[in-house]
Amino acid sequence: MARLMGTDRGVSTALGYTLNIAVALLLVTGLLIAVTDYVGGQRQDAVRGELVVVGDRLVADLATADRLAGVADNGTVVVRSDAPARVIGRPYTIHVSTVSGVTHVRLVAERTNVVVTRTVHTDRDVKNTTITGGDIVITTEGAASDALRVVSDD
Numbered sequence: 001m002a003r004l005m006g007t008d009r010g011v012s013t014a015l016g017y018t019l020n021i022a023v024a025l026l027l028v029t030g031l032l033i034a035v036t037d038y039v040g041g042q043r044q045d046a047v048r049g050e051l052v053v054v055g056d057r058l059v060a061d062l063a064t065a066d067r068l069a070g071v072a073d074n075g076t077v078v079v080r081s082d083a084p085a086r087v088i089g090r091p092y093t094i095h096v097s098t099v100s101g102v103t104h105v106r107l108v109a110e111r112t113n114v115v116v117t118r119t120v121h122t123d124r125d126v127k128n129t130t131i132t133g134g135d136i137v138i139t140t141e142g143a144a145s146d147a148l149r150v151v152s153d154d
Helices: 008-071
Strands: 078-081 090-099 102-109 115-121 129-132 136-140 148-152
Touching: 008 078, 008 090, 008 102, 008 115, 008 136, 008 148, 129 148
Parallel strands: none
Antiparallel strands: 078 136, 090 102, 090 129, 102 115, 136 148
């Protein structure tokens, strides 16, 4: 009969246990990295989706204000546009500018790489402005002005 020499069996148990822990740690780390990337992508998609809705609502309200200003007796128009102050818990900024009768509404969510741009054709120029998210008022400058203004409804 062969006789066992030394403590080879004790080493193999400890080594097996250590290798099992190392493999489990690698699997859990890989899983956490994959889930973090997936959740981050889902968050950006959710922010983009909400900004698209806010942008579409704002350009629709701009078009409405533009049409109303064309038929108003004294040229004074006030259109309120309801918008959330934050999208998916993040503040955002609205940039409005007009170039050759085309109004560009650009929404930028802070701390993300999400930018949404919407356009609308208007008969009146829209004053260039930058405001933070939240309720918005679209108004004319008065009877003598053809321009629309977009301001925060604070």
